[in-house]
Amino acid sequence: xxxxxxxxETTPTDGTTTETGVAHGEGHGGVFPPFDPSTFASQxxxxxxxxxxxxxxxxxxxxxxxxxxxxxxxxxxxxxxxEANRLKEESDNAIAAYEQELATARKKAGEIAxxxxxxxKASADAERARTEAELAERMVAAEASIADxxxxxxxxxxxxAEDAATSLVKHLLGGAVTKTEVAAAIRxxxxx
Amino acid sequence: MATxxxxxxxxxxxxxxxxxxxxxxDLSFTNSSLFMVIVVALAGGFLYLTTANRGLIxxxxxxxxxxxxxxxxxxxxxxxxxxxxxxxxLVFSLFMFVLVANLVGMFPYFFxxxxxxxxxxxxxxxxxxxxxxxxxxxxxxxFFNLFVPQGxxxxxxPLVVMIEVISFLSRPISLSVRLFxxxxxxxxxxxxxxxxxxxxxxxxxxxxxxxxLPLLMTVALTGLEFLVAFLQAYVFAVLTCMYLNDALHPGx
Numbered sequence: 001x002x003x004x005x006x007x008x009e010t011t012p013t014d015g016t017t018t019e020t021g022v023a024h025g026e027g028h029g030g031v032f033p034p035f036d037p038s039t040f041a042s043q044x045x046x047x048x049x050x051x052x053x054x055x056x057x058x059x060x061x062x063x064x065x066x067x068x069x070x071x072x073x074x075x076x077x078x079x080x081x082x083e084a085n086r087l088k089e090e091s092d093n094a095i096a097a098y099e100q101e102l103a104t105a106r107k108k109a110g111e112i113a114x115x116x117x118x119x120x121k122a123s124a125d126a127e128r129a130r131t132e133a134e135l136a137e138r139m140v141a142a143e144a145s146i147a148d149x150x151x152x153x154x155x156x157x158x159x160x161a162e163d164a165a166t167s168l169v170k171h172l173l174g175g176a177v178t179k180t181e182v183a184a185a186i187r188x189x190x191x192x
Numbered sequence: 193m194a195t196x197x198x199x200x201x202x203x204x205x206x207x208x209x210x211x212x213x214x215x216x217x218d219l220s221f222t223n224s225s226l227f228m229v230i231v232v233a234l235a236g237g238f239l240y241l242t243t244a245n246r247g248l249i250x251x252x253x254x255x256x257x258x259x260x261x262x263x264x265x266x267x268x269x270x271x272x273x274x275x276x277x278x279x280x281x282l283v284f285s286l287f288m289f290v291l292v293a294n295l296v297g298m299f300p301y302f303f304x305x306x307x308x309x310x311x312x313x314x315x316x317x318x319x320x321x322x323x324x325x326x327x328x329x330x331x332x333x334x335f336f337n338l339f340v341p342q343g344x345x346x347x348x349x350p351l352v353v354m355i356e357v358i359s360f361l362s363r364p365i366s367l368s369v370r371l372f373x374x375x376x377x378x379x380x381x382x383x384x385x386x387x388x389x390x391x392x393x394x395x396x397x398x399x400x401x402x403x404x405l406p407l408l409m410t411v412a413l414t415g416l417e418f419l420v421a422f423l424q425a426y427v428f429a430v431l432t433c434m435y436l437n438d439a440l441h442p443g444x
Contacts, residue, residue: 042219
């Protein structure tokens with residue numbers, strides 16, 4: 001109120017004022033400007049207007065926008081990580097499938113080799129068994145013929161021994177013995 | 193004119209640009225109002241334009257905006273918890289407003305709006321008002337638990353409650369005076385040392401040589417004042433977060 005006249009004078013020359021402000025400072029009656037209550041109402045009003053607008057602008061535009069940017073980036077990173085994990089899992093699965101395939105192929109090859117070996121062995125066994133059976137058969141036949149020949153020969157030996165014994169008795173003792181006596185004697189001698 | 197002494201207080205004078213008088217109340221548009229508009233336009237314009245591309249990979253200026261956002265967000269989360277994030281627009285606006293106002297004030301011939309106690313007091317009353325209104329709205333009379341710390345012997349209780357009440361009431365004062373006094377004192381000191389350069393320089397050759405010392409001091413102080421400008425904005429925002437924490441969790 002008491003300052004107003006002084007201000008009214010300063011405003012027109014405001015553009016050129018630098019040092020002249022000192023004089024106006026004294027025009028305030030020595031009040032330290034930050035503590036000059038006459039300016040409070042104006043400062044409060046304009047602070048309320050400017051800060052209010054600033055707050056509304058931050059609240060409605062800037063905060064949602066920057067928050068959105070940051071959230072979008074976070075989502076995008078999470079999504080990319082998820083995608084990378086998915087791809088890794090896929091490649092892991094492919095490797096596992098490949099290894100399983102390889103294992104079955106190896107097993108199959110082993111089986112084939114094994115069956116071929118078994119077949120060869122079986123046929124060799126059969127051949128050998130056949131041959132052995134044939135040989136055994138032949139051996140049996142040979143043994144039978146030997147036994148036959150032997151028994152025939154043994155029968156001949158008895159007859160020869162009888163003849164020889166009969167003639168020996170005749171020549172040595174001059175008597176005659178019957179055929180049955182000689183045979184009994186030979187049998188007794190052979191049993192001894 | 194040139195020999196006139198340098199007045200370090202002159203920079204704080206408020207001059208009317210458009211006189212407005214409503215019912216005897218002086219509501220003029222002053223240089224202070226002009227710089228409020230400049231601060232808001234600068235801060236708002238910077239944040240608006242740098243984030244206009246919404247880049248997935250931020251440009252340099254966009255990351256400045258994002259950094260200030262995340263800086264305040266982590267400050268608020270640490271100070272007042274996740275629930276405190278509902279006050280984020282307020283704290284972010286306060287921080288950006290005070291920071292840009294302090295930085296703008298560092299330019300020669302520019303007015304520093306935070307060097308006026310009424311501005312900082314209004315801002316701190318806004319904070320404390322928010323705390324009180326939200327505290328009562330959310331907790332009702334339980335908000336008074338703020339003044340009753342747990343685990344204090346009954347005998348000491350009246351004393352402790354009194355101390356708590358006084359400390360609560362002094363908050364808006366300490367919050368506003370801290371910012372105001374820092375800005376005011378810094379600008380006066382700068383002006384005084386710069387004034388030494390000017391008055392020594394006008395003394396002739398010897399004076400010019402001697403003027404180098406206050407000049408170096410002025411340069412160093414300018415660096416310090418930029419630090420203070422940021423630091424005071426940070427302190428203001430941190431304390432705001434702590435006070436808001438009381439509104440959210442009054443039971444300590």
